Amino acid sequence: MHFGLSEEQALLQETLRGFIEAECPPTRLREIFDEGAAHDSALWKGLAEIGLPGLCVPESEGGAGLGALELALCCEELGAGALPGPLLFHGLATLALREGGAAAQRERWLPALASGERVASIALEGVGGSIDDAAGRPALDAAALTGVARHVPFAEVADLFVVALMDGGLAVVERDAQGLVVEAESGIDRTRPLGTLHFDATPAERLETGAEAFDVVRDAALCALAADAFGAAWALVRMTVEYAKTRQQFGRPIAEFQSVKHQLADMATAIELSRGLYWYAAYACDHIKAEASQQAALAKAHIGDQAVEIARQAVELHGGLGFTWECDVQIWFKRALFDRAFLGTPDEHRDRAAALGGY
Amino acid sequence: MDLRYGPEYEVFRRELREFLTGWPLSGDEAALPQAEQERIFRGRGIDAGYVYRETPEAYGGSGQPSDPLRDRILQEEYGRAGAPGNSLFQGPAMLVPTLLELGSEEQKQRFIPPTLRGEMSWCQGYSEPGSGSDLASLQASARLEGDDWVLNGQKVWTSNADSADWMFGLFRSEPEASKHAGISYLLIPMKQEGIRVRPLRQLSGAAEFFEVFFDDARTPAENIVGQRGEGWQVSRSTLKHERNLIGNPRMISDQFDRLLALAREAQVGGRPALSDAGVRRRLAEIEGFVRACETSNLRMLSASIRGEEMQVMLPMMMTKLYSTDVTQMIWKLAYDLLGTAGLTDCEWAPNYARDSTPPAVVQNYLFSLGPAIAGGASNIQRNIIGERGLGLPRDPRPPS
Known part of the structure; x- marks a missing residue:
């Protein structure tokens, strides 16, 4: 029995953390954030050099062959650094291809995604505004896709989209396919821009076992978002701890006041003790299929809630500074908002968790 | 993993x-x-x-x-x-581990076997009316007279003091020494002249704990665990065991299962409670907290198997604060599910520990307020987490 990270998993997190600290420190992050240019090709190239775009790609297609847990562990680091870039969604798209693709489909698409030469994203939400609302998704007729997919991350950057279909399956659409119009959205999180995809009889290819793969990708996505929010929330706690230690009022650091100290203790407790939730849910995705959907829903709802509440308190504890554009807290606040709302709010996932939990 | x-x-x-x-x-x-x-x-x-x-x-x-x-x-x-x-009673759960760690050979042989057999029962004498969170300020005194300690003062919140054969407690034996260094950990026979026990009624109506008054009570000189003035360190070992007890994860999951069972039976506005979206969401929200407790415990268990406790110091500090909160959330929803049946007061009955009748729910809800205070109140836990866990500066100390 071991409910902790293996040496390899810990090393994976360390490597990514080191990369982010070196290549995207807060000064660089701020530049990207203010420019609104979230896809930085130098960063993507660096991630590709440490093999991360291929994390969930089978070894036979040039990847590392790892699972939802390793993806989530990486997402914790992405959230902690608020790293701009499509890695989370790219990872989910490769997972969809791995789980849903026929051998020929996997061989055709995965190697270039594993190397990072091409970027993929996911389009799981239609016009219905809910992840479970299949009726609002685009429909595939023969090999022609028609409809709209909203809130697609890195829609303007990705070379390839995995699109959820009205009939419950998944299809792959190439960026340059005829009849695909990409419309930028004004997204809340400048580290992860969104767009809308309009399909008009757009050539698309159905993934062989897409319906099964949809469940796998949705559950892994919920874990990945929970992990990203977890990392973001811890980053906010650390940032606020440092601020409270240095900010002086009434002649001493505000961290000496119990009102501040206790608030920080509550924030840290709320987030640290939810670490196991995302670990367990992601482990269940890989190894305990029967529990995966409910645990993933609970983790997404719980950590999504906690992270935004922690972010709110981080703003408050930074005082007037916390309310400014200049203060970096807002970057993580918006990161947490994205993680909370994307693919469904805490309430939606609690409704799902209740049904899946048999009550 | x-x-x-x-x-x-x-x-x-x-x-x-x-x-x-x-x-x-x-x-x-x-x-x-x-x-x-x-x-x-x-x-x-x-x-x-x-x-x-x-x-x-x-x-x-x-x-x-x-x-x-x-x-x-x-x-x-x-x-x-x-x-x-x-047994979860204080003797086997708290004193025995302390004696195993710090007691003399004679003490181990004399006290552990009958305690484990249930033939010798114990109560804990720590808190005093003036010394709660600031326990080390305690004033009950122990003075060595010939071959005996002579004890004076008062203890409070003492569970089972009426029935216990013995008390393990903290007494000020070195009045000249500094606050923490003047305390000794003593074992005291309860059935004697000089000890008077008075029940304290809880807000739930039950009287599970007591005040204990010492008026020249006595215990033989050898009934000290550790050396004179080391009582504070000895008691840290006992408190550690008490926290483990309160943080028992199984307890939380069991309580959530009881809440679910209750929700299956309950009605809200004349319809099954489980058809109410608000109730379902509150249940799922609480389940998130319950799973957080369970999985955190799994982390700590896993770390202790591998001798990696140092890696989970932070969650260990946080567990008591968190799990006592979660227990309160569970019983608050259970109480709400009673609707107006929650307006009925009643006395505690032993079967309430398991059953789900309205009086049992009311009593369990009232009882759930206690653990956040016992064994280190929540705000003390927050200080520990802030100072030792997050490295925040210590509270400014008043000049002593």
């Missing part, structure tokens, strides 16, 4: 389940008084190596090597069977 227990432990669990089919007792034994039945079955657990595992056989335990995973399985299976295993 690998949540499988492995074949060796599966065998252990299978054998344990087989053993636990022996509870409840049958035949002539089933007619014995409840306490006697529990004593018998606990004795069988000791013989089988399941109960008081890490206490050496010489002191009445089963002398097994430390194994957190076996402990977990035992906790799960004994809990499921509702069978008497390790």
Whole structure:
């Protein structure tokens, strides 16, 4: 029995953390954030050099062959650094291809995604505004896709989209396919821009076992978002701890006041003790299929809630500074908002968790 | 990460389940008084190596090597069977581990075996009217006179003081020394002139704890654990065990299961409570907190198996604060599910620990307010987390 990270998993997190600290420190992050240019090709190239775009790609297609847990562990680091870039969604798209693709489909698409030469994203939400609302998704007729997919991350950057279909399956659409119009959205999180995809009889290819793969990708996505929010929330706690230690009022650091100290203790407790939730849910995705959907829903709802509440308190504890554009807290606040709302709010996932939990 | 227990432990669990089919007792034994039945079955657990595992056989335990995973399985299976295993009373749960760690050989031989057999019962004398969170300011005094300690002062919130044979407690024995260095950890016979016990009624109406008054009470000089003035360090060891008890994860999951069972029966506005979206969301929200407790505990268990406790110091500091909050959330929703039946007051009855009638829910809700105070109040936990966990500066100390 071991409910902790293996040496390899810990090393994976360390490597990514080191990369982010070196290549995207807060000064660089701020530049990207203010420019609104979230896809930085130098960063993507660096991630590709440490093999991360291929994390969930089978070894036979040039990847590392790892699972939802390793993806989530990486997402914790992405959230902690608020790293701009499509890695989370790219990872989910490769997972969809791995789980849903026929051998020929996997061989055709995965190697270039594993190397990072091409970027993929996911389009799981239609016009219905809910992840479970299949009726609002685009429909595939023969090999022609028609409809709209909203809130697609890195829609303007990705070379390839995995699109959820009205009939419950998944299809792959190439960026340059005829009849695909990409419309930028004004997204809340400048580290992860969104767009809308309009399909008009757009050539698309159905993934062989897409319906099964949809469940796998949705559950892994919920874990990945929970992990990203977890990392973001811890980053906010650390940032606020440092601020409270240095900010002086009434002649001493505000961290000496119990009102501040206790608030920080509550924030840290709320987030640290939810670490196991995302670990367990992601482990269940890989190894305990029967529990995966409910645990993933609970983790997404719980950590999504906690992270935004922690972010709110981080703003408050930074005082007037916390309310400014200049203060970096807002970057993580918006990161947490994205993680909370994307693919469904805490309430939606609690409704799902209740049904899946048999009550 | 690998949540499988492995074949060796599966065998252990299978054998344990087989053993636990022996509870409840049958035949002539089933007619014995409840306490006697529990004593018998606990004795069988000791013989089988399941109960008081890490206490050496010489002191009445089963002398097994430390194994957190076996402990977990035992906790799960004994809990499921509702069978008497390790006693949660203060003697076996708190004093015995303290004596094993810090007691003299004579003390171990004299006190541990009868305590584990249930023949010697204990209460804990720490808090005083003027010393709660600031426990080290305690004033109850111990003065060495000839071969005896002579004790004066008052203790409070003392569970089982009326029935206990002995108290383990903290007394100021070195009035000249600094606050923490003037305290000794003493073992005191309760049935004597000079000790008076008065019940304290709780907000739930029950009287489970007491005030204890010492008026030249006595205990022999050798009944000190550790040296004079070391009582504070000795008591830290006992408190550690108390926190483990309060943070028991199984307790939280069981309570959530009871809440779910209650919700299945309850009505809201004339319709089944589970058809109410608000109730469902609150349940799922609470389940998130319950799973956070369970998985955090799994992390700590896993770390202790591998001797990596240092890596989980932070969650360990946080568990008490968090789990007592979660317990309150559970019972608050349970209380709400009663609707106007929650307006009824009642007295505590022993079966309320398990059943789900409205009076039991009211009583459990009221009871759930207690653990956040016992064994280190929540705001003290927040100070510990802030200062030791997050490295925040200590509270400014008043000039002493």
